[in-house]
Amino acid sequence: NAGVTQTPKFRILKIGQSMTLQCAQDMNHNYMYWYRQDPGMGLKLIYYSVGAGITDKGEVPNGYNVSRSTTEDFPLRLELAAPSQTSVYFCASSTSGKDLHFGNGTRLTVT
C-alpha cells in the first residue's frame, strides 16, 4: 500500500548542479502534481499532468522540467540549481484533480 513514493528524502546540491526528483504512484491516478513549500508558506504548483504524455505549467515552473511517459511516474528535473530552489518538494496524485494524495516530500538545499 505504497501510495505516492518520492526519492530522495534529502539532497544537498551545489549551485549550478542538476538533479531529478523521482515520484511514483501505484494507485493508477491520471492526475499528478509537483508542489514546492517554502518555510512558512503554502504549497505552490510547479507542474502538473492530467495523463501520460500530457504536462502543463503551474504557478512557478521556471527552472524546472517534467516528463510523464507512464501513468505511474512523474519525475521533476532541476537544471542549473539556484539557492532560490531551496525548498521542500511534494509530489501528489489524484483521480479527479481534487482530493490529492501526497508523498512525504524531498527536502532540497542548494548552496
Add this chain to the structure above:
Amino acid sequence: DQQVKQNSPSLSVQEGRISILNCDYTNSMFDYFLWYKKYPAEGPTFLISISSIKDKNEDGRFTVFLNKSAKHLSLHIVPSQPGDSAVYFCAASDKAAGNKLTFGGGTRVLVKP
C-alpha cells in the same frame, strides 16, 4: 496575488475545547474547497472538503463551513485532541481552470493537554 489566505499563522487551544481555523479567498470562480492536515516530515493528508453548492459539511469531529457571499470558509474541530496538533492548509479549486488546487499559507495548531 494570494487568492487563498489563512491570516492566522498559529493557534493554541486547550484539549477538549473547540479549534476554529479560518480561510479567505478572492476568486469567485472557486467551486470546491478542501482542508489538509500536515505533520512534520510528512506530506499533507486530506481532511475534509465542501462543494460551493453547500454551506456545511461534517465528518466526525471536523466541520467545514462555507460563506460564499463573504468568500470565507472555516474549519471547526470539536473536541480538540493532542493528536490534532499539526499544520492545516485550506485549498480551493476552480473546475473551469482544470481543478488545480490553490493553497493557503497554513495555520499551525497546538493542542495543549
